Amino acid sequence: MPQSQQPVAPLTPTLEAARSASLALASAPSEVKNRALGAIAAALRGSVDEIIAANRRDLAAGADNGLTSGLLDRLALDAARIETLAQAVLQIVSLTDPVGEVVRGSSLPNGIKISQVRVPFGVVGVIYEARPNVTVDLAALAIKSGNAVVLRGGSAAENSNRVLVGLIQAAIASAGLPAESVQTIDPFGRAGATELMQARGYVDVLIPRGSASLINAVVTQSKVPVIETGAGVVHVFLDESADAQWAIDIVHNSKVHRPSVCNALETLLVHKNAAERLLPDVLARLTASGVTIHGDARTRELYPDSVPATEDDWSAEYMSLDIAVKVVDSLDAAIDHIRRYSTGHTESIVTNDVVNAERFLNEVDSAAVMVNTSTRFTDGGEFGFGAEVGISTQKLHARGPMGLPELTSTKWIVRGTGQVRA
Amino acid sequence: MPQSQQPVAPLTPTLEAARSASLALASAPSEVKNRALGAIAAALRGSVDEIIAANRRDLAAGADNGLTSGLLDRLALDAARIETLAQAVLQIVSLTDPVGEVVRGSSLPNGIKISQVRVPFGVVGVIYEARPNVTVDLAALAIKSGNAVVLRGGSAAENSNRVLVGLIQAAIASAGLPAESVQTIDPFGRAGATELMQARGYVDVLIPRGSASLINAVVTQSKVPVIETGAGVVHVFLDESADAQWAIDIVHNSKVHRPSVCNALETLLVHKNAAERLLPDVLARLTASGVTIHGDARTRELYPDSVPATEDDWSAEYMSLDIAVKVVDSLDAAIDHIRRYSTGHTESIVTNDVVNAERFLNEVDSAAVMVNTSTRFTDGGEFGFGAEVGISTQKLHARGPMGLPELTSTKWIVRGTGQVRA
Numbered sequence: 125m126p127q128s129q130q131p132v133a134p135l136t137p138t139l140e141a142a143r144s145a146s147l148a149l150a151s152a153p154s155e156v157k158n159r160a161l162g163a164i165a166a167a168l169r170g171s172v173d174e175i176i177a178a179n180r181r182d183l184a185a186g187a188d189n190g191l192t193s194g195l196l197d198r199l200a201l202d203a204a205r206i207e208t209l210a211q212a213v214l215q216i217v218s219l220t221d222p223v224g225e226v227v228r229g230s231s232l233p234n235g236i237k238i239s240q241v242r243v244p245f246g247v248v249g250v251i252y253e254a255r256p257n258v259t260v261d262l263a264a265l266a267i268k269s270g271n272a273v274v275l276r277g278g279s280a281a282e283n284s285n286r287v288l289v290g291l292i293q294a295a296i297a298s299a300g301l302p303a304e305s306v307q308t309i310d311p312f313g314r315a316g317a318t319e320l321m322q323a324r325g326y327v328d329v330l331i332p333r334g335s336a337s338l339i340n341a342v343v344t345q346s347k348v349p350v351i352e353t354g355a356g357v358v359h360v361f362l363d364e365s366a367d368a369q370w371a372i373d374i375v376h377n378s379k380v381h382r383p384s385v386c387n388a389l390e391t392l393l394v395h396k397n398a399a400e401r402l403l404p405d406v407l408a409r410l411t412a413s414g415v416t417i418h419g420d421a422r423t424r425e426l427y428p429d430s431v432p433a434t435e436d437d438w439s440a441e442y443m444s445l446d447i448a449v450k451v452v453d454s455l456d457a458a459i460d461h462i463r464r465y466s467t468g469h470t471e472s473i474v475t476n477d478v479v480n481a482e483r484f485l486n487e488v489d490s491a492a493v494m495v496n497t498s499t500r501f502t503d504g505g506e507f508g509f510g511a512e513v514g515i516s517t518q519k520l521h522a523r524g525p526m527g528l529p530e531l532t533s534t535k536w537i538v539r540g541t542g543q544v545r546a
Numbered sequence: 547m548p549q550s551q552q553p554v555a556p557l558t559p560t561l562e563a564a565r566s567a568s569l570a571l572a573s574a575p576s577e578v579k580n581r582a583l584g585a586i587a588a589a590l591r592g593s594v595d596e597i598i599a600a601n602r603r604d605l606a607a608g609a610d611n612g613l614t615s616g617l618l619d620r621l622a623l624d625a626a627r628i629e630t631l632a633q634a635v636l637q638i639v640s641l642t643d644p645v646g647e648v649v650r651g652s653s654l655p656n657g658i659k660i661s662q663v664r665v666p667f668g669v670v671g672v673i674y675e676a677r678p679n680v681t682v683d684l685a686a687l688a689i690k691s692g693n694a695v696v697l698r699g700g701s702a703a704e705n706s707n708r709v710l711v712g713l714i715q716a717a718i719a720s721a722g723l724p725a726e727s728v729q730t731i732d733p734f735g736r737a738g739a740t741e742l743m744q745a746r747g748y749v750d751v752l753i754p755r756g757s758a759s760l761i762n763a764v765v766t767q768s769k770v771p772v773i774e775t776g777a778g779v780v781h782v783f784l785d786e787s788a789d790a791q792w793a794i795d796i797v798h799n800s801k802v803h804r805p806s807v808c809n810a811l812e813t814l815l816v817h818k819n820a821a822e823r824l825l826p827d828v829l830a831r832l833t834a835s836g837v838t839i840h841g842d843a844r845t846r847e848l849y850p851d852s853v854p855a856t857e858d859d860w861s862a863e864y865m866s867l868d869i870a871v872k873v874v875d876s877l878d879a880a881i882d883h884i885r886r887y888s889t890g891h892t893e894s895i896v897t898n899d900v901v902n903a904e905r906f907l908n909e910v911d912s913a914a915v916m917v918n919t920s921t922r923f924t925d926g927g928e929f930g931f932g933a934e935v936g937i938s939t940q941k942l943h944a945r946g947p948m949g950l951p952e953l954t955s956t957k958w959i960v961r962g963t964g965q966v967r968a
Contacts (some may be wrong), residue, residue, distance in 0.1 A: 133730040147909075150911070151908055151909065226865055230930060232923075232928065232929070232930065236919055236923060240946075243911065243942050245942075246941070247912070255913055282663075306668075324765075324766075326967055328941050328942075329941065329942055343746075343769070344746075344769050346763070347766050349771075349772075349940060349941075349942040350771075353940070367964065369964070370963075370964040371827045373964060373966050374964065374966060377966035378966075381966075381967055407901045472960075473809060483605075485959055486573055487569075487573065489572070489665070489668070489957070490957065491957060491958060492957065492958040492960055493957060493958070493959060493960070494960040494961070494962065495960070495961050495962065496961070496962045496963055496964055496965075497658055497961075497962030497964070497965045497966075498966040498967050499967065500966070500967040501654075501658060501960060501962075501965070501967060502958070502960075506654065506967070507654070507660060507958075508652060508654065518771060519667050519668070519750050519751065519771075519955035520750075520751055520771040520773070520942060520955070521942045521943035522957050523955055523957060523958075524662075524956075524957070524958045525958075532941070533941035533945050534945050534946075535911070535912065535913060535914065535915060535945060535946070536913060536914040536915070536924070536929075536945075536946045536947075537907055537915060537916055537919070538894075538915070538923060538924075539916070539917050539918070539919075540916065540917065540918045540919030540923075541918055542789065542791070542792040542795060542796065542918055542919075543918075543920065543923070544795050544796060544798075544800075544803075544920040544922070545799055545800035545922040545923060545928070546801055546918050
């Protein structure tokens, strides 16, 4: 790190190196960036033992510190998961480079040509929890989109991340790009995260990924612009006309396919005129998969194998095999319930009624609104974006699954031949 | 205002009314929104005397409070300016409604159709200074884009804004939309502005317009996502090959056409090999228009009718008939200077060299980068956007002149026929 006569904030040399690397990345051709990504994939495949050894130290410390089995599972890397990571990096190679894409443009009446083109943000900060796969995904997405990235991973994954960042930096350098394109500030601890959130002028955008409390802390404390990725209190509404088999399959898939992720179903709403026809079979299928039903009074009349829902259940993001179920009087009542309790992530209606489908799509204000599909489809991979930065639940800049274009800004290119303003 | 058993923050009823109005606006057809805008234009034309009377009270108070002549000019409304405002509102009627525009979409391999469509933000907050025209422009842009707006104008324009908001609300109501689509929180004073910045969940985006200190205060204090509109330390670089007449015209127009606005030129850079050929004529034209030249040593050798530039001049946004001038050794030196001192608003190169033009466009990271045109063209009206929300100098969401699309978010519409995730 450079020496200075002035006292500098501890992160300053790291952030200056990131800014400098971002200039090289911004003008790097796609083929050079792709070469760096290829080298990262090769390094992952060539260092499986080293990565696993570091990861084992994190897992042992995590077990000592009482991490839950769910968190330990997210933290764990094995040969298969490392191979999946390498393949994701290679998939990003195959995606179109967003930098330079012309978003719109026109000729002005005076002959000036204007075009709005995608450019990298510059320096992207990411604060996340103990998921070392995020380290690789974000590094690859950032490089492809021409951004330098400053990573603050969870301390629980510190050994894994140190090894991964070392491999990534060597791979980037081998392609002729600055190693400082990807840096970790884990050695600076919590103070580093705090400083990162204050680093206006150094960091162009900050992306928190993790628990609701982590995201909330970043959103409220950061002076750098934040893209909020988010919690999902996700709803499915079974309309009066819902097809019974679709209802059964969509509710089951939305809840059970992967309960611990943000696009998993949390609250099921059913039209009162369809409750008797649909609920017993829909809920029996869930019960057979080990789901606990938290039902309102009308649900429990129809399906006694359930526990009483409390007010807290309507805003719960269970992330487990639990579901809240409520019988509502109308589509309007369903939309009102969603407005009140949704986090704006994903909601789906199961219906055979065209008017109700359109009303649901128009009036429910969430990042993804669906008709007759599983909520599990709100996902960058499923949407065809390759990897995913996260799923934005805010309305500024990006909403829903974020891929490469969401890691870019734009600038206006204006070409004239001596024009001045009259 | 609704009564509550609980103590509520003073702004809560206003913000709840805005949220409620935003739901009606989000689904209002274009023809209804356009009818409201037509009624606003008619109300402005029909109430010229009333508006001018209120504005005179503000002007008198401003004179008593020692406002500068520049600020008093921005505050003043007369019949001609009110007619210009009415015409701007009617121009917004003629623009395409951004709500519902499909940004992109595709069919997934399983037959699901996804499309990303523009939707209103919901509730937009605007904090601005004593320019009553902003009240009308923002109200019209917000309604057209389906957003409710909560306005905090400067206390210096309080009488003008109260009359304008009253007229606007009556006009909106006459078109069948909620009057609370446009509200002012001026009666809540500074505390209202502070509360507005904390109103996460009520306000979707906050736009500060005004002085650098106002913008900085909002950016650093707001917990609501902010779009920064900004200061402009704008540069023109005269390259070695610059056409002399273009150089003279572009520099003069960029500096003198309207010195008090953010796209006006502040610092002129000249290649050392062109300085002797270009500077005397370029600067003489400025001097003839009353511009004070703040030159570096090499500039003053070539053009003695100038004062010495200090370090502060390179970061000055004069907003007056002053200009900083520096001779640089190369294009690289020009780009380095711009990187160091620019606020990222607008920079223009005057050159006849294709390679240098492309390097400047690629390597200068500002909202607008130009070749051979006046910097005064960075403007929503000039770009064909109709009116303008402001000029964003941040990289998130919007960059450069902001029109109607920049007042929208998007959501993903997902249509299936029973698909679930495998």
